[in-house]
Amino acid sequence: MFYAILAYHVEEAIEALTPQQDAALMTDLLQINDRLYRERVLGPAARLGATQDACTLRGPGDGLVIDGPFAETKEQLLGFYVVDCAARDEAIAIARDLRRVNPTAVYEIRPISLYLPGVPLSQG
Structure with a gap:
């Protein structure tokens, strides 16, 4: 497990x-x-980026992108995806695809730094 x-x-x-x-x-x-x-x-292990860099997709239809990780308290984190995108808009598009099959979910999109065993940390 x-x-x-x-x-x-x-x-x-x-x-x-x-x-x-x-x-x-x-x-x-x-x-x-x-x-x-x-x-x-x-x-996989990841350090999440700053909350000020996060956005959340919620609402009907394509949803509304709002700044910040503002999920309602009745919602709990139940899983996560790590995606490799050149820009935040690409990650939002993926979240919208996920939302199409799970329309009651709220998706927070946040930049992360990925740490892989045996791979040196990037100095950038």
Whole structure:
């Protein structure tokens, strides 16, 4: 059985880290990732982008794109997709395709940084 471990944190606290502190934190986290990978229990791992860069697709028809991750409290996160798109509009189009087959769902679209075991972190 697979489990998603969703990491919640006070975003301002993470944003307040110096680049050196953030790099040290990532080094520690990636050591855990490497161990879990060696144990063959780690799937994809991703760090979500800032909430200010998120948008949400909701409403009837094609839906309305609104800034921010504003799902209603009665809704729970039940799954996620990772897609490789050149632009946010492409990701929104994919969310609209998903919405066509699941019209009662709300889709948050947020940029992520993907960390793959054994692949160096990009310096960009």
